[in-house]
Amino acid sequence: MPVPLPLDQPRPLVFLAAFATGGLLTLMVHFNGELARYGNPLFSSWTAHGTGTVAAIVFLGLLYRRGRITSGERPPAPLWAYLGGISGAATVMLTSTAVNSPLALAGTLALGLSGQAIFSLAADQWGLFGLAKRRLTGRNLAALALILGGSALIILEGRIPA
Amino acid sequence: MTLAILLACSAGILIGISRQINGRLSLSTSPLIASFWNHLIGFSFLTVLSLGVGDLLPTGVGQVPWYDFLGGPVGVVFVAAGSWVIARIGAVNTALMMIGGQMVSGVVLDLALSVPTALGPTTIGVVLVLAGIALSQGKRTQGKRRAETTPRP
Numbered sequence: 180m181p182v183p184l185p186l187d188q189p190r191p192l193v194f195l196a197a198f199a200t201g202g203l204l205t206l207m208v209h210f211n212g213e214l215a216r217y218g219n220p221l222f223s224s225w226t227a228h229g230t231g232t233v234a235a236i237v238f239l240g241l242l243y244r245r246g247r248i249t250s251g252e253r254p255p256a257p258l259w260a261y262l263g264g265i266s267g268a269a270t271v272m273l274t275s276t277a278v279n280s281p282l283a284l285a286g287t288l289a290l291g292l293s294g295q296a297i298f299s300l301a302a303d304q305w306g307l308f309g310l311a312k313r314r315l316t317g318r319n320l321a322a323l324a325l326i327l328g329g330s331a332l333i334i335l336e337g338r339i340p341a
Numbered sequence: 342m343t344l345a346i347l348l349a350c351s352a353g354i355l356i357g358i359s360r361q362i363n364g365r366l367s368l369s370t371s372p373l374i375a376s377f378w379n380h381l382i383g384f385s386f387l388t389v390l391s392l393g394v395g396d397l398l399p400t401g402v403g404q405v406p407w408y409d410f411l412g413g414p415v416g417v418v419f420v421a422a423g424s425w426v427i428a429r430i431g432a433v434n435t436a437l438m439m440i441g442g443q444m445v446s447g448v449v450l451d452l453a454l455s456v457p458t459a460l461g462p463t464t465i466g467v468v469l470v471l472a473g474i475a476l477s478q479g480k481r482t483q484g485k486r487r488a489e490t491t492p493r494p
Contacts, residue, residue, distance in 0.1 A: 193429045194438055194478060200422040201442020203415055205450055210412030218399035223412075225391055228384035230413030235377035238417065242373065256369035263362035263375070264383030266355045267420075271387075273352040280345030287349045294353025295436050302432035308361040309368075313431040322477040326437050329469030330444050336462035337448070 220275035224268060260309070289334045296323055360423050361432060367424035376421035380413070437477055441470045 207227075215223035277287040300323075306312035359379065367375035427435040445467055451458050 190430070191478065193426055194434065194474075196422060197426045197430065197435055197438030198442040198445075198474065200419060200426065201439040201444070202446035203419045203422065204439060204443045205446040207412050207415045207419055209450065210409050210415065213409040214405060214412060217401035217405045217409075221387065221391055221394065222399050222402075225384065225387040226410065227413040227416055228380050228387055230410050231380035231416045232377070232384050232413075234414035235373065235380055235417045238373055239377060253369050256366050260362055260366040260369065261378050262382060263359040263366065264379040264381065265386045266359035266362065267379060268383040268386045268390075270352045270355045270359070272390075273348045273355065277345050277349040277352065280348075281342060282345050282349055286345075287352070290346060290349035291353035291356070292440050294350035295357050295440070296353075296433075298354045298357035299432035299436035302357060302361050307432075308358070309365040310361055310427065310432070313433070315433065318476060319433050322437055322473040323433065325469050325473030325476060326441050326444075329466040329471075329473065330440055332462045332466030332469065333444050333448060337459050337466060338457070 215275075220271055224271040228264070228268065257309070285334050285338060289331055292330055292334075293327060296327055357432065357436065360427055360435065363420055363424045364427035367421075368428055372421040372425040373417075375424045376417050379420050380417060434477055437473065441474045444470050 211223045211227050214226060218226075274287055274291065277290075278284050280287075282290065300315060300319075301307060302310070303313040304315055363375045363379050366378060370378075423435065423439070426438075430438075448458070448463055448467055
């Protein structure tokens with residue numbers, strides 16, 4: 180079975196998948212937050228990465244047995260492409276420090292989302308880390324303003340302090 | 342306070358960097374393999390770090406209910422999906438859709454768990470987020486098909 184080229188998927192489906200993935204993030208943050216209550220943020224992240232590694236091996240094994248792993252003739256990845264996990268793991272240290280500052284959870288979340296959005300603009304503009312360049316449009320910026328504005332409302336005004 | 346603001350923003354940037362790097366790896370391997378490396382490398386890095394700090398297994402570990410360990414497996418799917426998506430719709434669209442999905446599902450989870458929520462601002466916030474998502478669904482940019490499928494070194 181040929182591997183479909185990325186853009187052969189209908190675009191709205193990919194957007195929907197990305198949106199649903201955001202829901203997965205909520206679940207993940209919830210579970211890992213519960214885990215951190217029993218220990219600390221470092222323990223929570225360490226455990227999640229450990230169980231995640233095992234789960235990834237199991238998933239890969241299942242795909243392999245069903246013959247779904249294709250070894251195409253793709254160009255090899257540079258060595259640094261294997262190091263994304265360090266960046267992800269370091270995030271935990273920064274957020275757990277920021278959460279314990281006057282910013283608290285809400286401020287940390289809101290600023291984190293802004294940092295993420297601003298970085299994504301730079302990433303598309305210059306095609307950072309070997310992904311394709313994409314021209315930014317006014318539509319992108321307007322969507323960004325709406326989503327960040329809405330998120331700020333939900334995070335900063337939506338929670339009633341207990 | 343300035344330092345805290347800087348840390349919180351940097352955390353968001355690091356999330357973007359790891360998504361970008363994992364997306365690049367998935368172009369040469371597969372999203373699931375990229376997710377595997379992300380977790381293995383992250384686990385090794387955190388193990389070294391924890392051994393340095395010396396607080397790896399806190400005393401409360403025995404009482405953790407099994408389902409709280411599901412964050413890891415969910416994370417594997419999350420990273421794989423992120424790597425798959427970012428190669429197809431780019432960093433901005435990926436970030437915006439995921440933020441939107443996280444916000445809306447977060448509100449739903451809070452309501453389900455009866456977390457006290459201010460309904461006014463929350464409703465307006467959700468409407469704004471959904472409007473932004475609808476806006477992102479505009480006409481696709483032309484002439485990018487080749488560029489997006491070919492990884493650069």
